[in-house]
Amino acid sequence: MNQSIPQNLRSATLSNGLRVVADIDQRGYSAAVGYFVRAGARDETDIESGLSHFLEHMMFKGTARRSAADVNRELDELGGQSNAYTSEEQTVYYSAVLPKYQDRMVDLLTDMLSPTLDEDEFATERNVILEEIAKYEDQPPFGAFERVMECAYGPRGLGRRVLGTTHSIESMRVETMRAYFNRRYRPDNIVLAASGNVDFDGLVAQAEKMTTHWQDRPLPSNLLSDDPSTSPEGIDLTPQLRVPDAAQSYRVTLGDGPSMQSELRYAMRLLCSIVGDDGGSRLFWDLIDTGRAEVATLWPQEFTDTGALFTYLVCAADDMPSNIRLMNDVLQRVASDGVDQAELDQVINKTVAGCIMQSERPSNRLFGLGSRWLCCGDYLSLDELLDAYRGVTIEKVAKAAQTYLNQSSTEVIASSVEPPSPVAG
Structure with a gap:
């Protein structure tokens, strides 16, 4: 569709390839900001099944600058609404705050996207994910929606379960997560979006300074491809x-x-x-x-x-x-x-x-x-x-x-x- 760029829409591409876009309304009483990452279930391999969602959880478990407790304390201090979600095609980390807290929230969200991925935290959070899978397995509608996606698209790509399977999560290794993070969480694979009463120039300058090192994340090698003649373990395609x-x-x-x-x-x-x-x-x-x-x-x-x-x-x-x-x-x-x-x-x-x-x-x-x-x-x-x-x-x-x-x-x-x-x- 051909369309003109709305006057209130501003965008920029940083030197590292990160895209920044904002829908600005200076009359607003709040500002919303979020990182949108092209990392979803359809991007995973069998050994990574459920990793995008698992990684979303790990973003709240501490960075080099903040402990897990610090992350959650600051989210509470800044008020507003903060959360994250994972889908078939993307993972999103977002918050809505008062405009005066824009810089602090951008600092926090940006720092969260450089997690330590600590092995002990990984082991603890694995149990949380397994409990989440078990909870949804007790809900017939959820299982039916998972199954129909798998039957329609196959158990990979769009048909891959966002949560993964009990088998894939139990067998997941923290090294696999780190490699997936370095492959998907690259600046040219991410959009920083904002809306409302936003200081766009300040947003761009802060993101440019804080994300420069993202382009230095090592690219993993030897990505194993799946065998299309097999089904991932734990998958049943009975309708x-x-x-x-x-x-x-x-x-x-x-x-x-x-x-x-x-x-x-x-x-x-x-x-x-x-x-x-x-x-x-x-x-x-x-x-x-x-x-x-x-x-x-x-x-x-x-x-x-x-x-x-x-x-x-x-x-x-x-x-x-x-x-x-x-x-x-x-x-x-x-x-x-x-x-x-x-x-x-x-x-x-x-x-x-x-x-x-x-x-x-x-x-x-x-x-x-x-x-x-x-x-x-x-x-x-x-x-x-x-x-x-x-x-x-x-x-x-x-x-x-x-x-x-x-x-x-x-x-x-x-x-x-x-x-x-x-x-x-």
């Missing part, structure tokens, strides 16, 4: 999960969807709201309001080079076959007949209002800014985003529906009983 104590059944499907670059992504987001929003959508009226299901929804997930369309259905096991037929009927009708102008107008108004309200907080704008700049090297201002939604037509929604709702998809069912026979559609 059914038996969950003995589950009171309900959970069905997840995954088909193709628009990528972060696709021109259909806005039409697809609106289409999914019309069909599967949690209030007032077609699936809501047919399955939720009637008491047939607890959850019946769909949504797109956009990756850099591809996309996914998820559907999610939760109901009593005995009702699953009939509800699948009802859900498929709704999707097929939309694919063949499209949507009404009144439906589209309503969801555009709702989406535009939501975007405006979310944009009032710099921390909300930060994630879209950092992720887009890291993956695509661009960013839409609020006005451009609103124009993109308002520019969606009935014809564009119909094209999205015909492209993505008619396709076959991968299905996974988690239940305490034998899965129902496949339902056509």
Whole structure:
């Protein structure tokens, strides 16, 4: 998409290759800042499975200048909101603070990205990760979403588990983590993003001074490649999960969807709201309001080079076959007949209002800014985003529906009983 650079957007590339970008609003009462690292599950090998997320934890465990206690104490002292997360494509460390604390927070976050990766802390945190894996394994929906990603994409790349497996974490070595860190946490693989009441010139100068040594991180050699004829240990690609104590059944499907670059992504987001929003959508009226299901929804997930369309259905096991037929009927009708102008107008108004309200907080704008700049090297201002939604037509929604709702998809069912026979559609 051709777009002009918004006046409030400033960017720079430092001498070491680190990219800095800021969406500036001097009227704001807060500032948000974060490091976006191209290091996610799809970047890992089998022996590194779960390492991006494990490494995210280790960033809070101390540096040459700060102990783990110092890191957490300073985060509390500066107030605001601070956290981190890992996905298939990136790891993000962020904080929202008062503008007067910008320098201190940038100093802290930047220092955190040079962790000591102490072996004792590594051993301790390994147990925390294993407990996290065990916790999610007790939740049927989480296991179903992991499994459908693995079945659809294979157990590597986008299908690799963000948390890793019990086997991969138990067998992980701190030397493997250090090598992965040096390979992925390089300045040209990172974006420093900020939004709100930001001193951009000060941000650039501070980052230039503090990250100069990042380019000196040694590049590991002899990276072992995976054997594509095998499956990683601990991976099961059976499309059914038996969950003995589950009171309900959970069905997840995954088909193709628009990528972060696709021109259909806005039409697809609106289409999914019309069909599967949690209030007032077609699936809501047919399955939720009637008491047939607890959850019946769909949504797109956009990756850099591809996309996914998820559907999610939760109901009593005995009702699953009939509800699948009802859900498929709704999707097929939309694919063949499209949507009404009144439906589209309503969801555009709702989406535009939501975007405006979310944009009032710099921390909300930060994630879209950092992720887009890291993956695509661009960013839409609020006005451009609103124009993109308002520019969606009935014809564009119909094209999205015909492209993505008619396709076959991968299905996974988690239940305490034998899965129902496949339902056509």
